[in-house]
Amino acid sequence: MVLQQKIAFNLKKPHQFLALGFGLGLAPKAPGTFGTLAALPFIFATAQASLMVQIALAIFISIVGVWLCAKTAKDVQVHDHPAIVWDEIAGFYITMIGAAISWQSLLVGFVLFRFFDILKPWPIKLLDKKVKGGFGIMIDDVLAGIFSLIIIQALFKVGYLI
DSSP states (O other): OOOOOOOOOOTTSHHHHHHTGGGGGGOSSOHHHHHHGGGHHHHHHTTTSOHHHHHHHHHHHHHHHHHHHHHHHHHHTOTTOTTOOHHHHHHHHHHTTTOOOOHHHHHHHHHHHHHHHHHOOTTHHHHHHHOOHHHHHHHHHHHHHHHHHHHHHHHHHTTSOO
16 A cells, blocks of 8 residues: 655645635645636636736746746645646636627636647657656646647637637
């Protein structure tokens, strides 16, 4: 029998608070799914912003995420611990860039992002396995977000989403 060590996160440390999706990554089941929801404040805050502002924020969230995830992973000595969900925040935010925000578009974007994040089709799986550190934690979710962004924008273009 293998005993799993309980990781002691410290939400008083700003980098851990952010990396853990404001604490949502500590959900006992499906932390990545709950952590993805932490992107909603960013999505709503920039829903009316220009495309350039949304892209700039996505880049900023992703770059900062490399550091947040690397520092938190180093703190707990576990690469890509499931509670570290800043990568999911970045991925879902990227998914929703330029989207008209409605409950339908949020649901479709959420499902698309979680689909790509969980199943990790090529080349996402390759990056997930080969790239380490904070960049490695972030890059597979950024790519899952880009795949989801392409599909959701196509759905808007052909009229399946309004």
